[in-house]
Amino acid sequence: MEQGQDGAELAPELHELFAGFLGISVMGFGGVLPWARRMIVEQRRWLTGPEFTDLLALCQFLPGPNIVNVSVALGSRFRGVPGALAALIGLLAAPMVIVTGLGGLYNQFGQDPVVRRAFEGLASAASGLVVAMACRIAWPIRARWGPVMVACTTFGAIAVLRLPLLPTLLVLAPCSILLLRRSAV
Amino acid sequence: MRNDLGWLALIYAQMSLLAVGGVASVLPEMQRQVVDARGWMSPAEFAALFALAQAAPGPNMMVSTLVGWRVAGAPGALVATLGMIGPSSVLTWATTHVWNRFRHAAWRQKVQAGLVPLTIGLVMASAALLTASTTHGWLPGVITAATAAATLGTRVHPLLLLGAGALLGVASGG
Numbered sequence: 001m002e003q004g005q006d007g008a009e010l011a012p013e014l015h016e017l018f019a020g021f022l023g024i025s026v027m028g029f030g031g032v033l034p035w036a037r038r039m040i041v042e043q044r045r046w047l048t049g050p051e052f053t054d055l056l057a058l059c060q061f062l063p064g065p066n067i068v069n070v071s072v073a074l075g076s077r078f079r080g081v082p083g084a085l086a087a088l089i090g091l092l093a094a095p096m097v098i099v100t101g102l103g104g105l106y107n108q109f110g111q112d113p114v115v116r117r118a119f120e121g122l123a124s125a126a127s128g129l130v131v132a133m134a135c136r137i138a139w140p141i142r143a144r145w146g147p148v149m150v151a152c153t154t155f156g157a158i159a160v161l162r163l164p165l166l167p168t169l170l171v172l173a174p175c176s177i178l179l180l181r182r183s184a185v
Numbered sequence: 186m187r188n189d190l191g192w193l194a195l196i197y198a199q200m201s202l203l204a205v206g207g208v209a210s211v212l213p214e215m216q217r218q219v220v221d222a223r224g225w226m227s228p229a230e231f232a233a234l235f236a237l238a239q240a241a242p243g244p245n246m247m248v249s250t251l252v253g254w255r256v257a258g259a260p261g262a263l264v265a266t267l268g269m270i271g272p273s274s275v276l277t278w279a280t281t282h283v284w285n286r287f288r289h290a291a292w293r294q295k296v297q298a299g300l301v302p303l304t305i306g307l308v309m310a311s312a313a314l315l316t317a318s319t320t321h322g323w324l325p326g327v328i329t330a331a332t333a334a335a336t337l338g339t340r341v342h343p344l345l346l347l348g349a350g351a352l353l354g355v356a357s358g359g
Contacts, residue, residue: 026242058284061297063204064273065246072274073281084278092266095243100254100262102237110233114355119233121354124325125347126236127315128332133209134312135337138305147302154306158213159313162221165203165214169303173205177299 011078012046014086020044021071021090026098032067032091040074047074067091150176189257190264192223197249197268204273206304208246212311215252216318225256228318235315240347246270324357 012020024035041052055077059069068091075087109115141147154172157163196218200211212235219225226234234255238248246269253265287293320326328350335341 025244028242028244032244058280059277060206061293061300062273062277062280063202064277065204065244065270066207067244068246068270068274069277072277076278076281081278084274088270088274091244092270095241095247096250096262096266099238099241099243099247099251100259102241103234103251103254106233106237113358117354117358118351119236119354120229120319120321120325121328121357122240122347122351123229123232123236123319124328124354125332125350126239127232127312127319128329128346128350129239129336129343130209130212130308130315131312131329131333132336134305134309135333137308141302141305147305150299150302151306151309154303155309155313158307159310162213162217164217165211165307166199169203169205172303173299176303177296180299180302181295 012044014079014082016044017075017079017083017086018090020046021087022094025091026094028067033070036067036070046078146180150179189225190260193253193256193261193265194268196223197253197265198272200249201269201272202276205300206307208244208248208269209311210304210307212248213307213314215248216314219252219256225252230255232315232318236319236347240344324353328353 020039024032024039028035037052037056040046041049047055055070055073056066059066059073062069068088071087071091072084075083075085077083079086106115106119110119138151141151150172154168157168157172158165196215200214200218203214204211216228216231220228220231231252234251235248238245238251241247246266249269250262250266254262257264316326316329320329332346332350335346336343
């Protein structure tokens with residue numbers, strides 16, 4: 001609560017929440033999260049660094065797109081439900097228009113052989129970005145057999161056996177939490 | 186059409202709550218539902234839409250907007266987007282009010298320690314399945330491997346790598 005009072009004089013208006021998230025939404029290629037910290041902590045000073053880290057931990061812990069969770073949590077913290085909606089709409093409006101516009105172009109020209117080859121190359125590179133992301137997040141657990149076992153089991157269930165995600169998670173999440181409860185720091 | 190909108194809402198609302206660690210975790214499930222279960226598009230088309238979403242500015246979840254748009258036009262885009270953000274946003278909103286009470290709780294850290302390797306396995310699965318659907322022949326494989334290596338080993342902007350991939354794709358046929 002003391003944070004709420006600290007922030008009271010800085011508490012952003014609805015239009016500022018909207019504008020802040022609109023601004024980072026169109027800058028973020030391959031993810032908006034890195035820009036969010038810059039905007040929220042350094043430029044607009046809505047939160048201190050540790051406050052942002054705390055908020056981010058919550059938003060990564062909860063399911064759903066992380067940056068969407070950040071906008072909802074921040075907006076509702078300052079301005080309740082209207083604040084959450086203002087931040088959310090600011091975050092999504094422009095990218096939705098841009099991405100469907102690109103989709104329209106793809107639909108119109110996607111049959112053209114040159115465009116098709118460009119898209120195949122683009123798609124291969126996009127796969128490479130996800131491969132890199134997988135390597136990056138897997139690296140820190142490489143030497144710990146418990147997490148490695150859980151990660152490999154999950155990989156096998158989804159990528160090899162092609163099991164549906166819901167039952168897979170309902171079984172594996174409790175097992176993993178039980179198995180790894182001692183490795184929590 | 187109305188049927189498709191209903192399915193889009195159902196599929197994405199479910200994925201919203203299953204996306205532990207973010208959208209990359211649910212890409213295999215998205216592909217399974219959209220390509221295998223509903224038959225809305227081919228694996229290659231799904232990969233193209235994902236690539237398009239990556240090349241456009243904005244959150245990674247825009248792939249759901251594009252899939253919805255491809256399936257049912259503008260209403261589909263709206264329904265899929267709302268489905269993807271709705272349930273998780275309500276959960277986030279509800280949780281921010283009680284977060285301070287349990288952010289240091291031991292059980293929360295145990296749950297998190299258990300979920301991290303699950304997320305890693307899911308993102309590894311996303312990487313494998315996406316690569317499988319984009320790799321026809323040696324050149325796409327080389328593009329994927331080179332992009333991954335450049336991302337890990339250098340500070341090149343991802344947009345440049347995507348552009349280089351597209352150029353190589355064009356050059357391959359010329």
